Amino acid sequence: MTLTPDLVAMPAGVPSVRLRGRFVAPDGTPVAGTVQFAPPTVLTLPDADVISRTAAKVTLDETGAFEVDLIPNDAPGMSPRGWAYQVTEKLKGLPPRVYHIMLPGGTGPVDLADIAPVSPYAGNYLPVAGPRGEKGDPGTPGEVSSEQLAALEARVAPRPQEWTQATASTEWLITHSLPYRPQVTAYDSSGREIGGLVEYPSPTSVRVVFAYAETGSAVLH
CATH class of the missing domain: 2.60.40 (Immunoglobulin-like)
Known part of the structure; x- marks a missing residue:
């Protein structure tokens, strides 16, 4: 081979x-x-x-x-x-x-x-x-x-989840339902990507810490 x-x-x-x-x-x-x-x-x-x-x-x-x-x-x-x-x-x-x-x-x-x-x-x-491959023979019906x-x-990959931070804060505490530690991309209120320190206080939460109070959104993927 x-x-x-x-x-x-x-x-x-x-x-x-x-x-x-x-x-x-x-x-x-x-x-x-x-x-x-x-x-x-x-x-x-x-x-x-x-x-x-x-x-x-x-x-x-x-x-x-x-x-x-x-x-x-x-x-x-x-x-x-x-x-x-x-x-x-x-x-x-x-x-x-x-x-x-x-x-x-x-x-x-x-x-x-x-x-x-x-x-x-x-x-x-x-x-x-x-x-697409050739169609196979029909199988026997069953439960x-x-x-x-x-x-x-x-087989269905978890979809990215979005979070909105309406109140200006130096710390965003984000909850999610993804079965792993997600990557986080944060955006300010004008849609520009911003960087922050990402922490994982629990399996279903993420904390993003910024130098200044920010409002905006985050995408978890």
């Missing part, structure tokens, strides 16, 4: 999911750059005697596309469980974009365009869905199990 630089053979006993993606400009021109997929911490797979602690980084080809095999979020025996990949897109001529995805096992090839959240602040390129429903829900 011949492997491209982004398709590295997994060790024996380690499950994987094939993830594909393609980026083009609105005029159809391929976009150059890299996409990184990082787990939040060290992953251990005791059944396969494997420890993974590095991010997977792929380079877009001349068509703006990539393919990579990744360990699924729900691999049997994995510790920890319930985590999400942090995706960092670094595309030529554009600011980086960071978001999170779930990638459960037991699925065929997955297209990043189907699971990546849509950002209202990044409109300079288009993630392109891959070609949907709770495990199947959980796997379907896990």
Whole structure:
């Protein structure tokens, strides 16, 4: 078997999911750059005697596309469980974009365009869905199990959440329902991005500290 630089053979006993993606400009021109997929911490797979602690980084080809095999979020025996990949897109001529995805096992090839959240602040390129495969034979009708429903829900990436700070303050205490520590982008009342110290006092709250009292909004992704 011949492997491209982004398709590295997994060790024996380690499950994987094939993830594909393609980026083009609105005029159809391929976009150059890299996409990184990082787990939040060290992953251990005791059944396969494997420890993974590095991010997977792929380079877009001349068509703006990539393919990579990744360990699924729900691999049997994995510790920890319930985590999400942090995706960092670094595309030529554009600011980086960071978001999170779930990638459960037991699925065929997955297209990043189907699971990546849509950002209202990044409109300079288009993630392109891959070609549709041949239609398979109809399966036998049956009931949907709770495990199947959980796997379907896990395929939907959490969407960015917005917060509005109407009262000027040097500290914004933001509550959220995302299942991870989110990245925070803050904007003043005129829509300009502003920087602040980001803290995480609890799993469902974020505190942003500014040098001066500010009003505005924040996007958690």
